Amino acid sequence: MIKGVVAILWKDLRVEWRSRERLGPMVVFVFLIILVFNFSFELGGSALHEIGPGVLWSAFVFAGLFGLNHTFATELDNNCLDALMLAPVSHSSLYLAKMLGNLLFLLVVELLSLPFFCLFFNLSPGLYLVPLVAVLTLGASCLASVGTLFAAMSSNSRLREFLLPLLVLPMIYPALIWAVKATAIVFEHSRPSTTGAFWPGSLTEPVSFLLVYSIVFTTLALMLFDQVLED
Amino acid sequence: MSRLASTGLAFFVFSAMVAALYAVFLYAPTEGQMGLVQRIFYFHVSSAICSLVAFSLVFLASIQYLRRREERWDRLAVASAELGVIFALIVLITGPLWARPIWGVFWRWEPRLTFMLITFLMYVAYLMVRAYAAGSVEQTRRFAAVLGIVAFVNVPLVHFSVNLWSADQQLHPQKVELAPEMVVARYVSLVAVGSLFLFLLKRRMELELASQTLNRIRQELDGERGDDGP
Numbered sequence: 380m381i382k383g384v385v386a387i388l389w390k391d392l393r394v395e396w397r398s399r400e401r402l403g404p405m406v407v408f409v410f411l412i413i414l415v416f417n418f419s420f421e422l423g424g425s426a427l428h429e430i431g432p433g434v435l436w437s438a439f440v441f442a443g444l445f446g447l448n449h450t451f452a453t454e455l456d457n458n459c460l461d462a463l464m465l466a467p468v469s470h471s472s473l474y475l476a477k478m479l480g481n482l483l484f485l486l487v488v489e490l491l492s493l494p495f496f497c498l499f500f501n502l503s504p505g506l507y508l509v510p511l512v513a514v515l516t517l518g519a520s521c522l523a524s525v526g527t528l529f530a531a532m533s534s535n536s537r538l539r540e541f542l543l544p545l546l547v548l549p550m551i552y553p554a555l556i557w558a559v560k561a562t563a564i565v566f567e568h569s570r571p572s573t574t575g576a577f578w579p580g581s582l583t584e585p586v587s588f589l590l591v592y593s594i595v596f597t598t599l600a601l602m603l604f605d606q607v608l609e610d
Numbered sequence: 611m612s613r614l615a616s617t618g619l620a621f622f623v624f625s626a627m628v629a630a631l632y633a634v635f636l637y638a639p640t641e642g643q644m645g646l647v648q649r650i651f652y653f654h655v656s657s658a659i660c661s662l663v664a665f666s667l668v669f670l671a672s673i674q675y676l677r678r679r680e681e682r683w684d685r686l687a688v689a690s691a692e693l694g695v696i697f698a699l700i701v702l703i704t705g706p707l708w709a710r711p712i713w714g715v716f717w718r719w720e721p722r723l724t725f726m727l728i729t730f731l732m733y734v735a736y737l738m739v740r741a742y743a744a745g746s747v748e749q750t751r752r753f754a755a756v757l758g759i760v761a762f763v764n765v766p767l768v769h770f771s772v773n774l775w776s777a778d779q780q781l782h783p784q785k786v787e788l789a790p791e792m793v794v795a796r797y798v799s800l801v802a803v804g805s806l807f808l809f810l811l812k813r814r815m816e817l818e819l820a821s822q823t824l825n826r827i828r829q830e831l832d833g834e835r836g837d838d839g840p
Contacts (some may be wrong), residue, residue, distance in 0.1 A: 528760070533751045538742045545738050547756070549731035552763055553771035560775070575611060595737055603756045606676055 383468030387476035396454070400483055401449050401603075402491075405442045409492040411498065414440040430561035431500055436555060440491055442546065444544050446484050447526040450477050451534040464608060474604040478527040478597065485519035507568040510578055514561040517589035521554035522547070524593050528600040531607045554592045562587035616812065621718030623802070623809045630795075630802035638795035650708045650793055656803035657700040658726070664694030664807070665733060665762060675751060681822060682815075684751045687758055689716045689814035691736050693807060698730040713781060722770040732761040732768075747825070 395401055414435040435602055454460040463473060493511075526547050532540040564582050634652045641648035671687035674680070705723065706716040717723065736757050743750035788796065 420692050528756070532739065532756070535745045535749065535753075536739070536742050537744045538738075540744060542738060546735045549728055549735055550760065552728050553761075553764065553767045556771045556775045587654070588771070595763065595767070599760060603676075603759065606756050609752065 380469065380472050383466075383472035384476045384479070384508070386461070387468065387473060388480055388483075389479045391476070400453075401446050402487060405446050405484065405488045406491050408445055409438045409442045409488060410443055410495060413496060415491070417499065425609065431566060432559045433501075435496055436518070436559050438492070439485070440548075440551065440555065442488055443481075443485050443519070443522045443526065444547060446488070447481060447522075447530045447547070448533075448540050448543055450527055452530075452539070454559070455534060470605045470608045471601045473608070474527060474531075474600060477530075478523050478600070481527055481530075482516075482520050482525040485523060486516060489515045493597075496596060502566065507565065510536065510582055511562065513586060514558060514582075514589070515564060516553065517586060517593060518558035518561075519529060520593040521589055521596070522551060523560070524596040524600055525550050528604065528607065533606070546568060553609045554589060555605040557585040557588045557592070612816075616816075617806070618663075618810075619809050619812065623805045626680055626798070626802035626805050628797040633798040638791045639789055641792075644712055647711050650704050652799035653803065654701060654704040654708060655796070655798045657697045657704070659800065660807040661694045661697035661701060662802055664690040664697060664811075665729065665765065667761035668694065668733070668736070668758045672755035672762075675755045676759075683756070685815045685818040687754065688740060688818055689811050691733055691740075691754075691758070692814060693810055695730065695733050695737060696833070697807065698726060698733070701726055702730060709781075717778055718779065718781055720779050721773045721776055722782045724776065725769050728768045728772070729765055730763040732764065736761060 413434060416430075416437065420430065420434075451460065454463060464470070493508075493515075494504075496502070526543070529546040529550075531545060533539060533546060536542045538545075561582055564579055564585070568579055630652070632728050636651050638649070638652075640646060646675060667690035670689065671683045675683035704725075709718070710716050736754060739757055740750060740754050745751060745753075
């Protein structure tokens with residue numbers, strides 16, 4: 380099982396390394412969306428703590444959808460998906476590999492776009508940002524767990540790219556609520572007055588919710604993925 | 611027999627509706643603070659219950675379809691999903707009509723409104739998957755069943771999230787004290803709306819059966835024509 384997951388994941392990473400079809404456009408996309416919010420809301424400075432986390436997560440979700448669309452769409456050329464299904468790995472390994480791949484791409488995009496988010500919104504970098512890594516990882520894994528399952532379904536639809544957001548967005552709202560909340564808590568700690576604990580106590584609740592969400596949907600997707608691919 | 615049952619059920623729905631209209635508009639007293647508009651409550655709450663029952667049916671039917679692969683479970687799933695969406699829409703329309711004079715606004719991002727809206731959107735997506743699938747009929751049913759399960763598992767998470775997200779603005783009452791006549795009107799309208807739901811569910815499943823049969827006959831005819839060809 381683990382060998383199969385690693386093999387498929389490695390293949391996807393190599394494809395990405397050679398084609399650079401996903402990461403580059405995703406990072407630019409996040410950048411552009413942050414600017415869209417900036418110009419539509421006149422952000423910067425004071426409003427940051429109120430809607431900054433929301434802006435950040437909206438950008439991640441939209442860029443994530445862009446990346447998720449690629450998950451199985453790339454496998455449709457030359458019937459690669461059929462070949463993958465013939466390969467001696469279980470469908471759950473295929474799901475897990477694709478899900479981890481999406482998680483990895485999302486994380487890289489998040490980490491690459493965070494510096495210019497901090498730059499534009501005058502968020503001084505500091506150690507208080509470290510818990511944000513946990514929030515970003517869990518938020519991304521929520522999006523990847525649900526998104527990978529639905530990407531497999533929408534790649535076979537007449538609407539293709541359009542169906543995926545219709546499926547993913549309503550499903551991801553609970554995770555989005557908590558990810559934004561957790562990010563807001565982390566950003567609040569950037570203010571000089573609130574020095575002290577490295578891990579703000581109020582962060583535990585949203586983070587554990589994100590953990591529950593991603594575990595529930597990864598398990599569920601592992602159970603149901605056979606049904607999606609069966610043909 | 612089925613036809614007789616259908617007609618019988620239709621008559622029951624009709625008389626229950628008349629009884630509900632009487633109970634809601636004439637029998638139940640006008641609420642002291644809210645006035646006439648409160649009477650929308652009887653249909654609002656009954657529809658909300660029906661839509662949640664419908665979504666649970668989608669969940670159960672989806673599990674059964676994946677386990678047994680019998681078309682009847684898929685028929686139940688598609689019929690309840692459509693009805694669930696329609697009844698949720700009724701809730702989402704009657705809600706703001708009631709809210710405007712009482713809360714002063716049509717919409718508030720209050721836990722239950724947000725919950726109902728997100729749940730509604732998840733099942734709209736379910737219907738989209740069914741409508742725009744490109745693969746085989748069997749594949750569409752499998753995809754729909756998977757979504758029917760995933761969406762229902764998400765419902766408690768949505769409920770939990772929106773409850774805590776905007777806990778400071780609970781506008782729906784946690785507990786309602788009703789006058790005895792209002793309780794009667796409430797149950798009569800629940801029976802009326804519930805039986806309407808069952809009636810529509812039955813008819814929708816029959817319609818689905820008819821369209822499945824029609825498709826099968828078409829395919830058989832196409833197959834025969836194919837055999838005769840050169």
